[in-house]
Structures are given as structure tokens and as C-alpha cells.
Amino acid sequence: MKKLSSIIIISIITIFAINAQTQNSSISWEKTSHDFGSFKEEAGPQTAVFAFTNTGNSPLYVTNVRASCGCTATDYTKEPIQPGGKGYVNATYNPANRPNKFNKSITVTTNTENPTTILRIEGNVVPREKTIIDEYPREFGNLRLKSTHVPFSKIYNTSVVSETIDVVNMGTEAIDITFENIPSHITIVAEPQRLEGINPNAETGQKGIIKITYDGKKKNDWGQSNDRISIIINGEKNSQYRLSVSSTLEEDFSHLSAEERANAPKIEFKEFEHDFGTIKQGEKVSYNYVFNNSGKTDLIIRKIKTTCGCTATNPEKMVIKPGESSHITVTFNSAGKKGNQQKTITVISNDPNQSSIALKIKGNIEESAN
Numbered sequence: 001m002k003k004l005s006s007i008i009i010i011s012i013i014t015i016f017a018i019n020a021q022t023q024n025s026s027i028s029w030e031k032t033s034h035d036f037g038s039f040k041e042e043a044g045p046q047t048a049v050f051a052f053t054n055t056g057n058s059p060l061y062v063t064n065v066r067a068s069c070g071c072t073a074t075d076y077t078k079e080p081i082q083p084g085g086k087g088y089v090n091a092t093y094n095p096a097n098r099p100n101k102f103n104k105s106i107t108v109t110t111n112t113e114n115p116t117t118i119l120r121i122e123g124n125v126v127p128r129e130k131t132i133i134d135e136y137p138r139e140f141g142n143l144r145l146k147s148t149h150v151p152f153s154k155i156y157n158t159s160v161v162s163e164t165i166d167v168v169n170m171g172t173e174a175i176d177i178t179f180e181n182i183p184s185h186i187t188i189v190a191e192p193q194r195l196e197g198i199n200p201n202a203e204t205g206q207k208g209i210i211k212i213t214y215d216g217k218k219k220n221d222w223g224q225s226n227d228r229i230s231i232i233i234n235g236e237k238n239s240q241y242r243l244s245v246s247s248t249l250e251e252d253f254s255h256l257s258a259e260e261r262a263n264a265p266k267i268e269f270k271e272f273e274h275d276f277g278t279i280k281q282g283e284k285v286s287y288n289y290v291f292n293n294s295g296k297t298d299l300i301i302r303k304i305k306t307t308c309g310c311t312a313t314n315p316e317k318m319v320i321k322p323g324e325s326s327h328i329t330v331t332f333n334s335a336g337k338k339g340n341q342q343k344t345i346t347v348i349s350n351d352p353n354q355s356s357i358a359l360k361i362k363g364n365i366e367e368s369a370n
Helices: 002-022 258-262
Strands: 027-029 033-040 046-054 062-067 072-076 086-093 100-110 116-126 138-140 143-145 149-156 160-169 175-180 186-191 207-215 223-233 242-250 267-269 273-280 284-293 299-306 310-312 325-333 339-349 356-366
Touching: 033 046, 046 116, 062 072, 062 086, 072 100, 086 100, 086 116, 149 160, 149 207, 175 186, 186 223, 207 242, 223 299, 267 356, 273 284, 284 356, 299 310, 310 339, 325 339, 325 356
Parallel strands: 033 116, 149 242, 273 356
Antiparallel strands: 027 046, 046 086, 062 100, 072 086, 100 116, 138 143, 143 160, 160 207, 175 223, 186 207, 223 242, 267 284, 284 325, 299 339, 310 325, 339 356
16 A cells, blocks of 8 residues: 555656646747848848747746847847747848948847747848948038048157048039138148039039148147137138047157167156045045156156046156156046046156156045935
């Protein structure tokens, strides 16, 4: 009798175990990849539908869908899918400004035994033909420009360099181009100054250039800087019609001989980074960055520049003799800031081997209790 009871109990346990194992959701996909083939960029977003069936014995949930890039949007079945029921995951690819071939993945997470499925979409975007608006995207009235920013990434204090911006008249009337607020180290001209308008047989009016010449010898500054120049069209001013000219001015050491370099100044900092730890919002902290001139001639501090939130004082002397030491005091004001902070202090000197040095100050700011 005991033996029979044991057999019955074991059988019941086995049946429950089998039932527990079979009470799972299971997913079956109609496909896991989709090729859009070639399509034109102007055709707009393309959508692939990935359908699936719950082939298990309990409700199926799609818990997360994540695309590999922001160019792909997703949608999916949000409610539980009952056994035998169907669901979907949609993947929409936006081809705008993304010509040529693509291959993207979508990670789908479900409550099945194998919870992760990777779906893939691919295709080839045929780029649309560029219009005159694409070629000249910036608009100042009827004057269109390829750019309103002229970057001079590196300029030596001995050099004169030039860049140009292409422009076109998209109106029917002629345009006269002049300029205001021109700094002394920049020369700017429109060539030609007068752009003729569109005639009946043309798509555009006259094309030309704006030529910007930057004289590093006249720029009384060091490091990064930005100038803004106003464009005057037919004598009329508009505060929005401005060009931005950015530059990084560096000292030209190319003329130095090997002997002059060997006898040059040398700036050495004891440390390049300071962590002020955790402070309360509104507190100020200061730190001295100590440095010395280990070279053989006078070290000249050209400029000290900080990012926002920092105040750096010049050393007592801007000219440091060989063997002398000095320091730069950096004060960080945490007012209005919170969380982890990192700021940079740039020190520019006449050391030919490291004329620009970046110092860092960092820490964490806790919000003050009100």
C-alpha cells in the first residue's frame, strides 16, 4: 500500500512538472530580416513589418524593442498575446540625408525561454539630386550662402591666410554686398560686390564669393577666438545677417634653430589636474597650480583662458626667469551648478615645445538643502 501511494505521489509530481514546463510562451517569427532593396531618398521613411505568433501555452509579452540607431523608429504589440495569437514589431527607416547602403538591427526582448531576438533591416538609399537650396543652405533675404562660418583652425602669428564662401543671388533684383564691424586683423570683400538677379533663362542669379583674409600679425591675442562680421545687403542692415570667423592663433617657432630650441624656456607644472571632491552648491573652492621655468631663457605667459565657472588669476609676474617658480590660482564657483563638473584652464606661453597646456579642475556638487 505504501509502495502504491509512493508511485501515485511521484506520478502527480511528474504531471505537475510536465504541466509547468509546457505552460510557457513561445515565439515564432514569420521572418527576422527584411531587405528594402533600392529606393529613392525622396520616397521618405520605409517600414518593415515583422509578424510573429505565440506558439506556447501562456501569454507572450514584448518587454522591450531597441533599434541600433536613431535613424530607425519602432512600434510593436503592447498588450499580451494569448496562445495562438499574433503580434508584430514594425521597424521604420528614415533615409533623409542618409544616402547609400544601410544595415541596421533591432533587438526584441520577450518573456520567452530565449528572450532575445535580433531583427535586421537593410537596403540602399538612392540619393536625391541636390538643388540650389541644398548647395546654398544659408539664406540672407535673396542672398544664399554655402556657409556663414569661416573656420581658421590654426593661424600662426606670422601668417596671412584666406578662405572663401560661395554665394548666389536668388532674387530678380541685383544685390550689392558690403560689410560692417570688421576687426583690424580681417579683410573681407565680395567678388563681385554686385550680384545680378535672375534672368528669364536662368535658374539662379549671378554667383560670387566672399573672400575673408586673416592677418595673424595684426591679431593681438592668443588661442581660440571668434569674430562676427555684419553683412549689409543693398545698404540695409539686419542683425541676423552675420558671418562668424573662428580661429586659433599660435606662435610660430619654425624659425628657431636647434641651438635656440635647446636654450628656449620650458614650462613645467607640478600637476595638471585637481579634484576638489564634493562641495555644496554655492561654495567656492580655489587651488594653486604651481609651475617653474626649467629652461634657459625667460618664460613669457601669453594668456590664461578658462571655461565657464572658473576664474584664473595671472601669476605675479608674466615673465619668469630661468629657475624661478610661480603659480596660477584657479577659483571655481559652484553657484547654479550640480553633479559632476570638469573645467579646463588653458595656459599659453612662449615654450616652443608646449606652447599651450590644458589644466583641469573637477569635482562633484551637491544641491544645497533649502
